[in-house]
Amino acid sequence: MIKLAIDLGSSMTKIYRADTNSGVVLAEPSCVAVVGEEERVKAIGKEAKNLIGKTAERTSIIYPVYEGEIVNMRLAAAMLKEFLSRIAIKSAALRRAQVLISVPCGISERALASYAALTEECGLKKVWFVEQPYLAALGAGVILTDTDPVFCLDIGGGVSNAAVISADGIIAGLSMNVGGNNMDANIISKISNNNKLLVGALTAERIKNEIGSLAPGALGTIVAEGSSTETCQPSATSVQAGDLTDCIRVYINKVLEYASEVLRTLPAEVAAIVNRNGVYLSGGIMKIPYVPQYIGSKLGMRYRVCEEPQFAAVLGGGVLLRDTVLLRHFAKVIEA
Template sequence: MFNKDIGIDLGTANVLIYVKGKGIVLDEPSVVAIDSQSKKVLAVGHEAHRMVGRTPGNIVAIRPLRDGVIADFEITEAMLKHFLAQIGGKSLLTRPRVLICCPTNITSVEQKAIREAAERSGGAREVYLEEEPKIAAVGAGLDIFQPSGNMVVDIGGGTTGVAVLSMGDIVTSSSIKVAGDKFDLAIMKYIKDKYKMLIGERTAEEIKITIGTVSGGRQDEMDIRGRNMVSGLPQTITIASHEVQEALAESVSAIVQASKNVLERTPPELSADIIDKGVSVTGGGALLHGLDQLLADELRVPVLIAEDPMMCVAKGTGLMLEYLDKLPSRKKKLFG
């Protein structure tokens, strides 16, 4: 009997869904707008994201995933149900097998929450969980099934996963709750402390994307608007790339340290392979200006940004769906 297997990149910032035979069919922000009194879902995805920071008192824009795990089970279930209906409804999702990506160090309780959310929202026949760095490495084009070392740094919205892979599985890994969201918060705090001005998450993200850098070499400036903390009135200031670098220094340092820790625990033979092949960086954080150069300088190995890094995990789920029956972790995930 033919069933459409689907892969879900259940990210803190975005949800991407891959349908076997069709490719990536959905890419939407992980945001849900609800009526705080009736708890009714008003908008999901792009429509809800436009409401962030701009809603009246009775409407709340919620991000139900935090740090790569489910923070609000019911809202996550409603969000998944909406997205699965959006990509084809019941005709497509006749008891599919679902592969979902999760951070490497989540607890069994957090794993169970992800499984149940998928089962209840889409009626999944089987739910597989795989670690994000592993799926990202596959999506980046690395052949992780050979007896050879591959290293990936996957910088998402809520977590950064660092892993060394060989023979189809993770040899050493680390997952830290420092990624895109923390970058935005660091920029907000910097502007609050230096300029006594409040800005929202969307403005901070825009600054990061437009003029952000972590290793110098960028001399851009940007006008930003916010609310002055002293007068309470709207204010416009100009911020430069070097200030964003200063704001992000601590967060980026944590990612560099996590990468070093993984390399220090890697067997020598695999370390030699990584010197030859380099480190692949995936996820939205890979697009941060100068990050590859900074990592290369600190780790002393070549660092390469994956092609289309934001899509690596989603593409990886698609490739893994082709070999779902052959996955070495299949029994462990199904019966463990």
């Protein structure tokens, strides 16, 4: 039987196939390009993302899963159906497939119901919903027990999750609408103010991913292209990594504020174990140099970064799908 773990991330959708050795079978931007008032679908995934900021007025790019919530059901369904077709599984096999969906920590009943409606619309019949921190922990290779709680912190594109969990459940946790998208937006205003250059969202993300760093004295340089804010003409300027540090750090600090709230509520014994075990870090933002070190030093604890931080949740989904007993234990809703 086909087994799929799906992470409908704000930035990127990831699908992991657990019944074969295929591993991650899809990683595509979670966006759809639509045309006109009727929002006719023009492109999905990589092709749609590539159009960001380059289209004429009639085309817009929509992220149907925004900050962990399904904000446009029709387009979310079109996107997920297309991704499922790209991994070449026939619809009859999909109906029988076991599917695990990662959802934000502490998801509301209403938001969970939208995920259920989405999967039903996509013809998926056996679906489990599991809160992201369990999956991130399992994806990091943690063996969850009742007596050894772990602290997981994931920073993605639109959402961050912080939770202390054990095999018994989430002891304390929350998700917050803070992530890489905020950093990209901050980079746009910084370059506009400092360099008098307006760059697009794609360029800002690329700059963050290529030279972004929290290393003391970060040295990277990149040529950014866009339009001059003074002459409105196409223009280019050199941007230094050191100038962007604050754009990243301010949002890491914000996440850490929330994470500290989570830690403050822990019972003393749990706090002692978390202090000993440290924090497990995941999400695409952990790829920015020195972000993990910075988080570890701010929290004053040991840190471990998942081997593939962006894929931690789907890798953990794979672990669960291979272990039926654990799966039933962690699933939020079971649909037969």
